[in-house]
Amino acid sequence: MAVNGGSEHFDVIVVGAGPAGSAAALIAARAGLSVALIERGEYPGAKNVSGAVFYGSAILNKLIPGWWEQAPVERHVCRRDLVLMSPTTSVSLDFRSSAAGYSEPPYNGFTILRPKFDRWFAAQAEAAGAFLLTSAVVDDVIKEDGQVVGVQVRRDMGELRGDVVIACDGANSWLARKAGLQRELHTHELSLGVKEVIGLDEATIRERFQLTGDEGVALEYVGAVTDSVHGGAFLYTNRDSLSLGILGQLSSLVEHKKRPYDLLEAFKAHPAVAPLVRGGTLREYSAHLIPEAGWNMVPTLYGDGILVAGDAAGFCLATGIYIEGINYAIQSGLAAGTAAVEACRRQDFTRYSLMKYMELLYQRNVLTDLRAYRHAPAFVNGERLQNVYPELAARISESLFRVAGDRKQKLLPLYWQTLQQVGTKPRHVLKDLYHVARAYLW
Amino acid sequence: MHIAVCLSRLPDPNTVEVDPLTGAVDASRMLYILNPADAAALERALQLRAPEDRVTALTVGPAEADSILRDALAVGADDVLRVWEEGRTSTRPAVTALLLATALRTTELPDMLLCGTRSLATGSGKVPALIAEYLDWPVVTDIVDFTLQGSMVRFLRRLAKGARSEGEVMLPAVLAVEAGAAALRYAGLPDLMKAKRAAIPVQDLSELGLSPVDLNFPAPTAQATMPPYRRPREIFVPEASLPPHERVLQVMSAGIAQKSGRIVSGSPEQAADQIIAFLADRGFVDRAG
Numbered sequence: 001m002a003v004n005g006g007s008e009h010f011d012v013i014v015v016g017a018g019p020a021g022s023a024a025a026l027i028a029a030r031a032g033l034s035v036a037l038i039e040r041g042e043y044p045g046a047k048n049v050s051g052a053v054f055y056g057s058a059i060l061n062k063l064i065p066g067w068w069e070q071a072p073v074e075r076h077v078c079r080r081d082l083v084l085m086s087p088t089t090s091v092s093l094d095f096r097s098s099a100a101g102y103s104e105p106p107y108n109g110f111t112i113l114r115p116k117f118d119r120w121f122a123a124q125a126e127a128a129g130a131f132l133l134t135s136a137v138v139d140d141v142i143k144e145d146g147q148v149v150g151v152q153v154r155r156d157m158g159e160l161r162g163d164v165v166i167a168c169d170g171a172n173s174w175l176a177r178k179a180g181l182q183r184e185l186h187t188h189e190l191s192l193g194v195k196e197v198i199g200l201d202e203a204t205i206r207e208r209f210q211l212t213g214d215e216g217v218a219l220e221y222v223g224a225v226t227d228s229v230h231g232g233a234f235l236y237t238n239r240d241s242l243s244l245g246i247l248g249q250l251s252s253l254v255e256h257k258k259r260p261y262d263l264l265e266a267f268k269a270h271p272a273v274a275p276l277v278r279g280g281t282l283r284e285y286s287a288h289l290i291p292e293a294g295w296n297m298v299p300t301l302y303g304d305g306i307l308v309a310g311d312a313a314g315f316c317l318a319t320g321i322y323i324e325g326i327n328y329a330i331q332s333g334l335a336a337g338t339a340a341v342e343a344c345r346r347q348d349f350t351r352y353s354l355m356k357y358m359e360l361l362y363q364r365n366v367l368t369d370l371r372a373y374r375h376a377p378a379f380v381n382g383e384r385l386q387n388v389y390p391e392l393a394a395r396i397s398e399s400l401f402r403v404a405g406d407r408k409q410k411l412l413p414l415y416w417q418t419l420q421q422v423g424t425k426p427r428h429v430l431k432d433l434y435h436v437a438r439a440y441l442w
Numbered sequence: 443m444h445i446a447v448c449l450s451r452l453p454d455p456n457t458v459e460v461d462p463l464t465g466a467v468d469a470s471r472m473l474y475i476l477n478p479a480d481a482a483a484l485e486r487a488l489q490l491r492a493p494e495d496r497v498t499a500l501t502v503g504p505a506e507a508d509s510i511l512r513d514a515l516a517v518g519a520d521d522v523l524r525v526w527e528e529g530r531t532s533t534r535p536a537v538t539a540l541l542l543a544t545a546l547r548t549t550e551l552p553d554m555l556l557c558g559t560r561s562l563a564t565g566s567g568k569v570p571a572l573i574a575e576y577l578d579w580p581v582v583t584d585i586v587d588f589t590l591q592g593s594m595v596r597f598l599r600r601l602a603k604g605a606r607s608e609g610e611v612m613l614p615a616v617l618a619v620e621a622g623a624a625a626l627r628y629a630g631l632p633d634l635m636k637a638k639r640a641a642i643p644v645q646d647l648s649e650l651g652l653s654p655v656d657l658n659f660p661a662p663t664a665q666a667t668m669p670p671y672r673r674p675r676e677i678f679v680p681e682a683s684l685p686p687h688e689r690v691l692q693v694m695s696a697g698i699a700q701k702s703g704r705i706v707s708g709s710p711e712q713a714a715d716q717i718i719a720f721l722a723d724r725g726f727v728d729r730a731g
């Protein structure tokens with residue numbers, strides 16, 4: 001690390017201490033490189049927002065064995081619900097498992113609170129030797145002859161130089177655009193998530209959600225929760241609080257002139273949700289963007305002297321059944337960190353050298369998954385899945401379970417009749433079945 | 443000139459959560475900030491500093507308190523010092539003040555000690571006065587502005603209800619400033635990075651020549667006193683025997699005669715005698731010889 005004039009030189013500069021950035025900094029620092037990890041918040045995670053269930057326990061376990069024993073985790077998730085909602089009714093698919101993959105170390109996933117988790121994770125990178133700088137906003141990349149050679153921090157004499165810059169600055173990455181790797185995103189490619197943390201005592205949570213010990217549940221909702229807006233909702237159990245929120249596609253929020261906060265209030269008042277949150281006290285309220293278009297919005301991932309990872313690269317899988325972003329953020333951060341380490345070994349920081357990142361992303365299944373589910377975003381945000389099918393499921397169940405002394409209908413006629421009531425044609429259903437299959441089956 | 447500034451770290455009020463059932467504060471959610479009034483004191487110290495001057499920032503606190511000293515270094519403090527007794531969890535104002543005063547004595551007495559007038563957390567405002575007591579210096583609290591003229595400080599203090607008072611004090615002195623007295627400057631990137639790597643010197647009790655016993659002040663003993671209480675107000679009742687018109691007049695005047703004052707005159711001694719006689723007549727003082 002050389003000091004020249006006011007500016008210092010690092011091997012690697014990581015921008016953003018979210019899961020992607022801390023992972024990249026950690027692996028690069030472990031390889032003995034000088035690493036700067038720059039975060040705009042007062043501390044890592046100060047303003048970071050996720051649901052959140054972190055599904056990457058096994059990934060992190062390879063990096064920090066038994067990580068959950070030292071990290072601030074809330075509950076391990078061994079129960080998941082997919083809930084289809086109409087304004088008055090809900091139909092859910094309830095999954096619970098005591099199989100080893102879910103209820104034994106390293107577990108499948110944990111609910112986490114990002115401000116705590118991110119702070120812990122960045123501290124691991126720091127312990128490995130990374131230089132963490134907080135309250136520092138990166139405004140731009142510094143380029144010389146087309147090669148990125150550092151970043152400009154919004155402070156006096158804020159020039160910081162490094163061989164490789166890894167942009168991990170989250171959704172709608174400012175840095176990727178500044179470096180000319182990402183175009184302006186469309187509003188249909190981004191969702192806005194608004195989220196609340198509601199405090200509730202531990203005993204009540206266990207009883208209400210039928211959990212024992214540190215078990216947790218993740219509930220995902222589709223249908224009437226978001227009104228005519230394309231989106232969904234979630235509710236996760238923490239140790240002594242619930243995280244719940246709604247996600248709404250930006251373009252459709254604008255189109256329907258809906259305020260996400262109102263949707264969140266309506267969600268909390270829904271008969272299937274109200275009893276779960278009753279008696280809680282609001283602890284936090286936050287909002288954040290999510291890159292939702294998946295494969296179709298992935299920017300150029302590498303350039304001369306620069307790599308893009310995490311949400312900044314659009315590595316978030318929002319398929320309706322789950323939102324997974326943190327695990328891909330960590331995987332891509334590790335891939336970027338490794339690519340930087342190899343580039344340093346070769347002392348070649350051109351894009352041809354950094355292209356290695358692509359290979360590593362496939363190895364770590366980031367691009368593989370994103371590609372496999374490339375049709376899911378469009379399908380999930382389709383009109384019928386959003387608003388018609390949940391209604392259909394709700395109505396069919398309502399008729400199925402109702403006993404009013406009338407003749408019981410068998411399933412197919414019931415289905416047929418309900419389909420007509422909600423105004424959908426059978427051929428639409430067949431078409432959608434094909435889409436489901438294409439998006440999720442093969 | 444050598445200016446010392448005392449800084450304290452306190453929980454960010456926005457992160458303090460109280461469990462409504464138990465009343466306990468959830469420490470795991472708490473984040474710490476530099477006390478705003480102390481930040482103002484630090485900024486004033488930096489503004490005052492001439493090229494040959496030195497600014498030292500001190501704090502009493504555990505290792506986590508290093509962060510505020512790093513912040514002080516980043517904005518330009520020349521030296522920092524943290525004072526702590528390992529194993530301690532908190533300090534009372536008297537202990538904090540004793541530790542700070544002793545640290546200043548054992549290292550180097552400054553020409554001026556600046557601090558925040560009170561902390562946002564407890565707000566007792568005792569520390570500045572207690573340090574001054576230990577150093578045997580004058581103290582001025584609630585300062586909103588001050589200027590230095592040689593070794594004299596002209597200050598403006600905040601009084602109740604928006605009033606201000608001006609005054610002067612000779613250095614060395616303890617000056618306790620209000621949070622609004624200045625906004626702390628923003629550190630440049632190289633300074634921030636340097637401060638982050640700086641080693642923070644720490645002194646414990648033995649280095650200060652103190653023993654834990656010195657910090658065990660006698661517990662304050664309770665003394666039974668009656669709190670002052672307000673006399674119940676007497677409600678005026680007009681005399682029933684009077685005609686209505688007179689009664690109305692009596693009610694409207696509420697039976698209160700105009701307040702009458704008496705101005706005594708003569709030489710100060712004579713005037714004093716008259717006042718004492720007046721008070722003695724009414725039993726407020728003993729008629730002394």
Ligand SMILES: Cc1cc2nc3c(=O)[nH]c(=O)nc-3n(C[C@H](O)[C@H](O)[C@H](O)COP(=O)(O)OP(=O)(O)OC[C@H]3O[C@@H](n4cnc5c(N)ncnc54)[C@H](O)[C@@H]3O)c2cc1C
Nearest residue numbers: 016018019020040050051053138170193310311325326329
């Ligand atoms: C409401 C909601 C719910 C979600 N639920 C889940 C879930 O349950 N499970 C899941 O896996 N994922 C979930 N996600 C997605 C997940 O949050 C993201 O995919 C993940 O946080 C991406 O990590 P990252 O490190 O790439 O970016 P981020 O976590 O966004 O971190 C970016 C960091 O960069 C910093 N930064 C940004 N710009 C600058 C700058 N110019 N200079 C310096 N620093 C900068 C930011 O302060 C931040 O710390 C959810 C998202 C939302 C919004």
